[in-house]
Amino acid sequence: MFIELIATVFAGLACAGIAMFLNTITGKRLPKWILPVAAGLGMLGMTISNEYTWFDRTAETLPEGITIAMTVDEQSWGRPWTQLWPYTKRFVAVDTATAQTNENLPDQRLADLYFFGRWSPVNLAAMLFDCTGGRSALLIDGATFATDGTVTDADWQQMPAGDPILKLVCET
Incomplete structure (x- = not known):
């Protein structure tokens, strides 16, 4: 976040410098308000660019075996351009490389999910999936495994079809 702030400030300075150069070569005929407007537009442009490229930059850094399963796009009236071109603000990635199965329960899978957000820390959650029943259980406090591999005290939630x-x- 700090690097993006520095980049935004430098984009504003660069645009103001271009406006100063244009003002100089036109014999100082440009209005005085052109410098702050150019700086503001440069900073706004850099901010918008960072918003739209965050997902791609983050997805490129994911290690092998971590697959993006779902993205959440955002539209906001405070950012009117997002009404036409929404941007990805959050996404969920699954660690398919370390997903586990139990031979006693072949229709169940245990996988780690990573939740990424634009201005949020990455959250990790272990989740159990019942592929036949179409349900999942978040494995947090209270869920324990029996000797045969079944989970006791799990809070199963039905998942939507598809x-x-x-x-x-x-599928993995």
């Missing part, structure tokens, strides 16, 4: 996370986990 859920991209369930589909990805159950």
Whole structure:
């Protein structure tokens, strides 16, 4: 975030410098307000660019075996251009390389999910999926495994048909 702030400030300075150069070569005929407007437009442009390129930059750094399962695009009236071109603000990635199965329960999969957000820290959650039943259980406090591999005290939630996370986990 700090690097993006520095880049935004430098974009403003660069645009103001271009405006100063244009003002000089036109014999100082440009209005005085052109410098702050150019700086503001440069900073706004850099901010917009960072918003739209965040997902691609983050996705490129994911290690092998981590697959993006779902993205969440955002539109905001405070950013009117997003009404035409929404940008990806959040996404969920599944660690398919370390997903586990139990031979006693072949229709269940255990996988780690990573939740990424534009201005949020990455969150990790272990989740159990029932591929046949189309449901999932977040493995947090209270869920324990029996000796045969079944999970006790799991809070199973029905997932919508065609859920991209369930589909990805159950196909791998």
